[in-house]
Each structure stands twice: as structure tokens, then as C-alpha cells.
Amino acid sequence: MTAMPAMVEVDRLSKDFGKVRALDDVSFSVAKGEVFGFLGPNGAGKTTTIRILLGLLHPDGGTAKIGGHDCWGDHARAAPLFGATLEQPGLYSYLTGRDNLRQFARMLGPVDERQITDLLALVGMTERGDDKVKRYSMGMRQRLALAQALLGKPRLLVLDEPTNGLDPNGIHGLRILLRKLATEQGLTIFFSSHLLSEVEELCDRVVVLHRGEVRAAGPLSELMNVKCFSYRIDVSDVNRALDIIRSVDGARAETGTIKDSITVTSETDIARRINHALVSAGVGVDQLVRTQRGLEDIYIELTGVPSGSPLSAPPATVGAQ
């Protein structure tokens, strides 16, 4: 938690869909001006939380507030404070991009044509703004949805998987834009994404949600500094090596995703002990690499998602024999 005044306050939120508990006692807050990451695997309850924040769902227990206003009971006061995009951009396909923005702008007050032109330029849609949305690619829809969310100069941006459909350049551009909005305009950003590298690069603080419960919450720097060592070892005989490594105190070993490699984690630095044990037993060690513990590792530990995700952070070599 932070000492700054909260823009989003979620307190003991719970929500059931029939017999399925989607949210269970979820609490967190987002400070003003913060870039906040909201993580969790499919079905974790992220979208349910966001829909409660947007006033689309009524919580069964607890409260969700934006700017101090209850998202369901006092929606009229909470709504002007935020703009939102959802995973599937909600746009009128038979209208042009500009007309879509006009539609949503009218819901906020008099239409400011200049702001609409500026927003189209901001998201790189000036040239296609007068084309019908049905001719847009998914990435273009995402960018227009972001422009829609920025209408009326909100103080909070709620973004649900905003990088869906964006190409690498688009993702890079979005990251720069969001950073700029946060630093220059003091915008609070609530960023829900499954792209951990994006969250890692963009967000100040994260909440990891799993099966409707908060598994971890806090500044990224704190989460990343949890004491844990991780190694990748390339060996000549994986089965023998696994037995030997598992006999080393504190070592947890499993077959790696790369051929003839083993992944080892430990709470203490045991690189030399492992190396010694393997060499003593006559197992050839081609490489022993200490891997950097990234957000993904923490995420995997917290949510139980199987390791070997293709989104691994690049390794940092610390030694080899």
C-alpha cells in the first residue's frame, strides 16, 4: 500500500456466479498517478474485478471505489473519473473511427472536435480516422479504443489486455504513450495484461490474482527481491544429474525445457556445490547459468502455471565448466 491518496480502493470484494466463486475477499488499492499491474491467469477474476470497477457488475460483498465513489451505488460520480478499454474493443463497426469518438464524447458533454482530432493523432489513427471501423485491424481497434478511453481527460485509465492484437511496434508505442501519460499528465493507469514483460517494464506495483484471491501485492522491486536463486545446467546425463542435484541440500531440480538441461531453484546460492557434486560424480557439465528471477518466475510460483513458458527472461551467465 502507499501513502498517496488512493484512486482505486477495492476492499474485501467478493462475487459469485452461481456456485462459482469468482472473487474471494479481494482487497487492494491504487494510488493516484501510479501505473498498476493487474495479473492473473485466465479465470483468475481480473475481468470480473474490472467489470465491478466499471459499474457493470454488482459485488456480492465488499466495496469497490474510484476516487472515493462507490462504483455501483455512486456510478454517476465515479464514471467521469475514468476511461476504459476492454479486452474486446467495444466499437460501432458501421461508424467511422471519428464518429465512434463523437458518440462516446457526447456521453461526457459537448463534443470537442479538436480533442477528437488530437486523440486520433495521439494513437496514430489520423489517416484512418474517417474509415469505417469494420475495415480496421484488431490493432487499430485497440488504438481507437484507447483514444475513446482518453476522451474527457479522465484521471484513471482502466486497460484490460490493451496489447491484444498489437504488433511489436504497436506494443512498444503503447508502452511509451502510457508512460508519457503517467508522468506528464499524472494519469493513474490500471493495467491488466497477461504479457508479463509489459507489466514488468511498465508498472510500479502489481497485484497477482489467482482463483479469485490475491496471491501477492506490492511494488515490483520488492516482489523481485524475494531471496531465491535459479540455475540452468546443461549436462551430459540428465537422469543421473537430477539424482545428484536433488541430494544437495536445499536444491529443487527438474528437467528443463531445453534438451539436456536441468532447472534448479534454491533459497541459497548453491552453484558451486552443485557443480562440485556433478563433476565429482563424473557427470559432464557443459554450462551452469544463473538465471535472473523475473516477474514471470514469481507469477508461476504464485499461480501454479507450469514452468517452461516461452516468455522466460533472458539468462545471465555466472559460470560454466
Added chain:
Amino acid sequence: MLISLVRNELEKTWRSRWMVFAVLAGLFLLIAVGLYGFYVYHEHRWNPPPPAAWQGDLRHEMANNQATIDNLEKIKQQGGPFSGGRFNGLRLDDAIANLHREIAGDQYLLDNNIAPVSAFAMTRAALFGLGGIIMFVLIRIFGWLAAEQIAGERSDRTIAILLSRPPSRTQVLLAKAIASFLTSLGVVVISFLVAYAIFGFLMGSMGPVTGQVGLALDGSKPLNPTNLVVMPIPIFLLLCLGATMLAVLCVQGMSLLISVLTGRWAAIGITLAVLFGATIVSSVVSAIISLISGSSDTAHFLNYAFFNVLAPVGSIAPIFGNGPTQAGKGMSEFGSEVATLAVWTAAFFAAGWFFFHHKQEAG
């Protein structure tokens, strides 16, 4: 804010469904051209006929009725096999008495300068354009369009952004209802004007717009001093337009209610199933009840179902002529149907508002 929301809804309806309105305009044009072609072929002339005064038509009708009476009297005096027969389903004496009453009624109208409702192009256009087959078709199209109002937003995934914005759900629903109503009002007025132009041509005159017309309380009986409601033509027109738009509003209320609860295709399907299917089922039920009881009045309670009273203007009077029509027609029945529609309309909108207000959009 409400005006901006209504503008949004009108823009969305027009931009997404302009093809429907284009097809309707094409149909109107086709009907007008077809009727004109038939007129030219039948009447052997290109221009409108000379206008005929309604008084002349009434005198002609009185003369016809008198001739029929004379014939029936002759049959009676001659005796023979036909003297104990029936005329128009009535015993000869009763038929003669009825015809006398019709003549007396017509004479009363002439003496008091009260025109029958079918006397003028404008009133005929009101009966034809705001009732009957035209409204039967239009009202189902309006139902379909209204059924998409909320359900379509849900299918397009725009409902989340729409409801997360500052306007309240009440304002959003009200804007959609007003936009649907205004769109249908425009189409209804245009269809009336087309019918007015057609009747104006066929009758040789657009006719007076400030005179008075007489309407039967009980449409099964001829106009006479005890079975008469007199009103100025503009009031009659407004009465027809108001009743028609109440029926449209009722259907839109039902469609919006369905739209609140379901997705796009379910909403359209259920709406059209109710508007077409329920009427057919009701007709079958009515026929069975009438057959069993031996009286068509027994099934009259079915007129408390909204889908059976969606064309109240059609109940005022027959579109052509001033003769008696079937039982259960006339201004009394019209009033009953309007009251029925008003109750259903209020119920539909109240239910739609309640469910929309509490509906959770889980995506």
C-alpha cells in the same frame, strides 16, 4: 445530456439500418406506381377524376337503399317461395327496418352537415395509412428495430463502454426508447402522407381539412343520433395518429424488455415470434372458442392481449363506405383497445426499466 444520447441513438439507427428505410421507401414508391398503373388501366384516364361531394354519395346510397326496400316489399307482397326468405342474414322485415334506419341516419347526417368518416381523402388516409395492412407490417419492423437496441449493443460489445460512462441506465434506456419512438413516428407520418396523396388523387381532391366527421359508437349499426361521435377532422387525425403511436410504443416496450434480457438474435427471434405467432395462435383459439360457444363474442376477452389490438385505428370504421361492419367495432371498441394498449405499454416499460437497472453485464 438526454438530447445528446437521443442523437447518438438516432445516428446509430440510421447508420446501421438505413437499408431498411431505403427498402420501405422503395415499397411505398412501388405501391404508389402500381396503384396509379391500375387506375390508368381501369379508368382509362391519366389525370384524377372530378371531385365528388360526400352529400352526393350519401344521396346515392339513400337512393340505393330505397330501391332495395322497394324490391324487398315487392317480394313480400308477391308471396311465393322468397317471401319467407332472408336478406343479408336477416328476415325480410328486419332487413327492411334496418334499411329504413340507414336512410334515416343518412338523412340526419345530411341535415346536420356531418360527413361520414370515409368522406374525405385525409380521413380515409388516416384509416388506411394508420391502420390495416400498412401498420401490420410497419409495427413488426419497429419491433425488430427496438429489439436490437440493447441486445445489439451487447452483441457488439459496446454495452460495457455505454454503461460505464456517466449517464445513468435510466437515461440510456430512455434515450433508446425516445429514439425508437421518433424514428417510427417519422415513418408513420410519411406512410400517412403517401396514403393521403394516393387518396387525394383517387378522390379527385385533397378535400377539406377543417370540417367535421361522424363516427359510429357501435360500428355494426349505421350512424344515427344515438350512435354518433362528431369531431373535427384534425382531431380525428390526431386521434388516429395517437392510437397508432401508442400501439407502436407498446411493441417497442415489449421489444426493449426482451432486448434487455437477451442477446441480439434471441431478441429479434422472440419479438417476431410474439408479433406473428401469438396473433396466429390467438386466432386459432378464438375460432375454437367461437365454434364451441356458437358466438363470436365469447372470444372477445382475447382483445385484452396486446398483440390482438395493435391496430386500433382499424376498429374505428370500415375503410370504404358507410355501411355497417362486423360486431365489436366502432369508437367504443377503439376506446377499449387504446386503454388495453396503455396498460400493456406501461407494464412493458416498467419491467424493462427494472430489469435494465438491475441487469449485470458479465460479458
